[in-house]
Amino acid sequence: xxxxxxLSYDGTEFSGWAKQAGGRRTVQGEIEDAxxxxxxxxxxxxxxxxxxxxxxxxxxxxxxxxxDLPEQVWREHHEKLLKRLAGRLSRDVRVWxxxxxxxxxxxxxxxxxxxxAYRVTDNPGGVDxxxxxxxxxxxxPLDVDAMNEAAQRLLGEHDFAAYCKKREGATTIRTLxxxxxxxxxxxxxxxxxxxxxxxxxxxRSLIGALLFVGxxxxxxxxxxxxxxxxxxxxxxHVVRPHGLTxxxxxxxxxxxxxxxNKEARNxxxxxxxxxxx
Numbered sequence: 001x002x003x004x005x006x007l008s009y010d011g012t013e014f015s016g017w018a019k020q021a022g023g024r025r026t027v028q029g030e031i032e033d034a035x036x037x038x039x040x041x042x043x044x045x046x047x048x049x050x051x052x053x054x055x056x057x058x059x060x061x062x063x064x065x066x067x068d069l070p071e072q073v074w075r076e077h078h079e080k081l082l083k084r085l086a087g088r089l090s091r092d093v094r095v096w097x098x099x100x101x102x103x104x105x106x107x108x109x110x111x112x113x114x115x116x117a118y119r120v121t122d123n124p125g126g127v128d129x130x131x132x133x134x135x136x137x138x139x140x141p142l143d144v145d146a147m148n149e150a151a152q153r154l155l156g157e158h159d160f161a162a163y164c165k166k167r168e169g170a171t172t173i174r175t176l177x178x179x180x181x182x183x184x185x186x187x188x189x190x191x192x193x194x195x196x197x198x199x200x201x202x203x204r205s206l207i208g209a210l211l212f213v214g215x216x217x218x219x220x221x222x223x224x225x226x227x228x229x230x231x232x233x234x235x236x237h238v239v240r241p242h243g244l245t246x247x248x249x250x251x252x253x254x255x256x257x258x259x260x261n262k263e264a265r266n267x268x269x270x271x272x273x274x275x276x277x
Contacts, residue, residue: 001074002101005048005065007031009093012133012242016056027054030093031085035067038084039077051107051249052114052198057241059134062115062248066107074100104258105251109265113177113250115194118207118243122215123187135188136243140215144183147191147214151179153224154206162226162233163206164199171267172199179206189214197264201238208237 015024019032032045039046051064077084078098085095104110120136121127127137157175164172178194191210193203209223212235226233252260 006097034088060246102254142214
């Protein structure tokens with residue numbers, strides 16, 4: 001029985017989502033341990049598949065995962081599972097919903113977009129102490145209009161190799177659907193970043209480039225030129241993780257889940273690029 005989990009967590013004390021050797025605390029490890037305990041599964045671990053792996057220190061408000069449970073375990077425990085997990089999990093991670101997943105659902109490969117928010121303040125006094133774990137302090141005044149102008153040049157399908165930490169055998173082609181910044185009444189600048197998928201460090205690198213535009217160190221066309229160059233630029237800083245939150249994951253209608261699951265596993269190339277796959 002495939003079960004969908006909707007969850008959130010404060011990433012401050014976690015070494016990212018994915019389980020790691022050496023006993024480091026991770027979100028995946030925490031939830032899998034809790035599931036094993038509340039379902040009385042002994043030495044059996046039911047492994048989670050997540051929509052988007054987050055790095056150490058990154059938060060999530062709208063994360064999605066799935067787990068495959070034996071039908072008997074689901075029938076026996078599903079009515080009380082949510083409450084039992086609430087009693088077992090640490091307070092910095094919550095599961096909000098558990099339900100049978102539709103046919104063809106895969107938390108990772110069925111997703112059609114992920115939406116992140118990055119929050120930063122240029123208040124000369126620093127960050128509100130109550131928000132210090134979720135907002136970056138940038139000690140130069142930021143021109144949000146200039147940042148939005150630069151962001152527009154990055155939208156669409158591109159090879160984001162210049163903004164990603166490359167992984168062997170993985171493509172860095174992504175479709176950036178939205179990149180926009182708004183200054184709230186509290187002075188905090190929130191960047192909304194939405195794409196079909198993200199490669200490693202992509203969001204934090206994009207924000208690092210836009211901050212250089214916002215504070216006047218680079219012109220508005222610079223992030224686009226970095227993108228076109230296709231190689232890492234030492235001037236693009238990967239900003240600190242605590243300002244980043246995974247806000248929401250989007251999925252197609254139930255009848256399209258299986259097709260999307262299959263499509264997302266194909267390795268992409270850009271039009272005009274050569275290669276078999």
